[in-house]
Amino acid sequence: MSNPINIGLMGLGTVGSGVWELLEGNNSEVGAAKFLQIKKVLIQDITKNREVDVGREVLTTDPRELIEDRELDIIVELIGGITPARDYIMQAFQESKDVVTANKNLIARYGDKLLQKADEHNVNLLFSASAGGGIPVISALEDKLAGDNIRQISGILNGTTNYILTRMKEGLEFAQALEQAQELGYAESDPNGDISGQDSAYKLAILSSLAFGLWIDWQKIQVQGITDISSLDIKVADKLGYSCKLLCQADKTGGNLSLSVQPAMIPKNQALAGIENEENAIQIKGEYTGDVFLAGPGAGSLPTAGSVISDIIKIVECAGDRYKSVNFFAGGGPKSLNLLAGGRQKPVNPGQQQKIYKKTAGSDVSVEDNDLDRSICFSCSDYYLRISAEGREFSRQNLEEFIRQQQLEIKLFKDDFIKDDFEQKDFFVLIARTVGRGEAKKFCEKIRQNENLTLESVYPVRRENKED
Numbered sequence: 001m002s003n004p005i006n007i008g009l010m011g012l013g014t015v016g017s018g019v020w021e022l023l024e025g026n027n028s029e030v031g032a033a034k035f036l037q038i039k040k041v042l043i044q045d046i047t048k049n050r051e052v053d054v055g056r057e058v059l060t061t062d063p064r065e066l067i068e069d070r071e072l073d074i075i076v077e078l079i080g081g082i083t084p085a086r087d088y089i090m091q092a093f094q095e096s097k098d099v100v101t102a103n104k105n106l107i108a109r110y111g112d113k114l115l116q117k118a119d120e121h122n123v124n125l126l127f128s129a130s131a132g133g134g135i136p137v138i139s140a141l142e143d144k145l146a147g148d149n150i151r152q153i154s155g156i157l158n159g160t161t162n163y164i165l166t167r168m169k170e171g172l173e174f175a176q177a178l179e180q181a182q183e184l185g186y187a188e189s190d191p192n193g194d195i196s197g198q199d200s201a202y203k204l205a206i207l208s209s210l211a212f213g214l215w216i217d218w219q220k221i222q223v224q225g226i227t228d229i230s231s232l233d234i235k236v237a238d239k240l241g242y243s244c245k246l247l248c249q250a251d252k253t254g255g256n257l258s259l260s261v262q263p264a265m266i267p268k269n270q271a272l273a274g275i276e277n278e279e280n281a282i283q284i285k286g287e288y289t290g291d292v293f294l295a296g297p298g299a300g301s302l303p304t305a306g307s308v309i310s311d312i313i314k315i316v317e318c319a320g321d322r323y324k325s326v327n328f329f330a331g332g333g334p335k336s337l338n339l340l341a342g343g344r345q346k347p348v349n350p351g352q353q354q355k356i357y358k359k360t361a362g363s364d365v366s367v368e369d370n371d372l373d374r375s376i377c378f379s380c381s382d383y384y385l386r387i388s389a390e391g392r393e394f395s396r397q398n399l400e401e402f403i404r405q406q407q408l409e410i411k412l413f414k415d416d417f418i419k420d421d422f423e424q425k426d427f428f429v430l431i432a433r434t435v436g437r438g439e440a441k442k443f444c445e446k447i448r449q450n451e452n453l454t455l456e457s458v459y460p461v462r463r464e465n466k467e468d
């Protein structure tokens with residue numbers, strides 16, 4: 001049998017423990033476990049009780065014991081955050097080590113620079129677990145869909161917010177739903193990164209970078225979190241046939257890319273509307289492939305660990321003679337690896353993970369500026385609006401009259417004055433379709449200017465096809 005591939009694992013928290021469990025745990029059935037060996041584990045608190053049974057001699061608090069160990073082939077970075085994770089990765093490159101990470105924060109902010117460094121040192125950086133957790137969306141983008149012209153990515157990329165929105169539909173208020181998510185371990189003690197939409201924006205930036213072939217600055221994404229959503233809107237939308245989701249969307253139209261993360265109403269006949277609890281899903285629209293839909297666990301110890309291990313296997317499969325005699329027995333039968341003869345070459349990342357940073361400069365795609373009203377997604381044309389009319393009876397006729405007077409290009413295609421179904425009697429909800437670009441923003445402004453009307457909330461409604 002060949003020598004094992006030696007791995008230095010940085011971090012033994014949720015994901016790190018999962019990687020340990022899958023590769024070193026007593027019941028590990030991962031075929032690759034025979035050939036992958038975790039030699040050292042970096043943690044910060046040596047006295048902490050661990051979920052997994054790792055020998056004291058394997059643990060260290062000194063990163064040099066991993067980075068400078070010549071017997072280690074691959075560093076797996078699972079400590080999270082920017083510093084010191086970024087420094088450790090850079091140092092690992094200098095020591096000619098390949099790196100696998102799940103760190104979406106780091107990749108979204110510095111992915112292009114890190115990839116460039118990896119390239120300069122002729123090593124690999126893979127980050128499949130950084131977006132989608134256990135869902136193989138990055139491998140789909142860089143392998144099976146690599147030949148397509150991706151038009152749109154849309155998805156639910158954060159399990160915490162999806163869990164909260166699911167509970168709110170059942171009647172909980174935001175704060176109660178968040179508390180429940182924290183109790184069950186779906187939300188961190190500081191949930192801000194999730195509920196503000198930032199975590200989703202990191203993931204959308206990473207997926208869009210791979211899909212559209214240029215490194216995307218996550219700060220160009222229009223982001224709105226879920227903190228201001230009222231459970232009333234969620235329940236009303238449910239009644240009208242929509243599910244409220246924190247929707248991540250990237251649309252490519254010609255040479256323009258528009259990117260947004262925001263709560264949106266999704267018609268229940270669309271697959272994304274059915275994604276409940278902590279589940280994640282991604283829909284990719286390719287010019288040739290059509291729609292591809294992937295759903296599953298977007299986070300969690302073992303699903304994410306599985307994705308990390310698949311990156312390790314990919315490196316071993318493709319990277320030069322260092323790993324030459326390895327054979328995996330993954331799945332049911334033997335899987336002989338496509339190993340390259342000759343010196344240590346680096347064809348790994350046959351997809352874009354390594355390549356896109358180079359394309360950025362010369363790319364013919366540009367990201368649209370994020371200067372529009374943040375509550376209004378400019379790639380949508382249908383909107384859910386909840387309006388209250390203090391002490392006044394309001395009807396469809398009044399509203400149509402109002403729209404005519406204001407000369408707005410807006411059609412009310414679903415007017416649901418369903419206030420009677422709810423305790424509050426002083427609001428009405430409508431679904432409006434805007435014709436011209438910017439009309440929704442104008443419509444909202446006109447409502448805000450009208451002293452009898454209050455715009456309580458506005459959310460985009462996701463349309464699958466323009467013809468709907």
Ligand SMILES: NC(=O)c1ccc[n+]([C@@H]2O[C@H](COP(=O)([O-])OP(=O)(O)OC[C@H]3O[C@@H](n4cnc5c(N)ncnc54)[C@H](OP(=O)(O)O)[C@@H]3O)[C@@H](O)[C@H]2O)c1
Nearest residue numbers: 011012013014015043044045078079080102103299300304
């Ligand atoms: N959790 C998920 O489901 C999930 C899913 C996808 C991606 N990710 C990403 O995976 C990464 C790890 O997430 P996690 O949830 O596993 O984190 P976590 O549970 O907080 O674990 C972090 C681990 O890193 C160690 N650590 C932190 N700072 C360190 C430092 N300066 N030096 C040495 N060790 C340090 C901690 O050591 P101690 O144990 O000694 O404190 C701990 O073992 C993050 O980038 C996260 O975004 C997580």
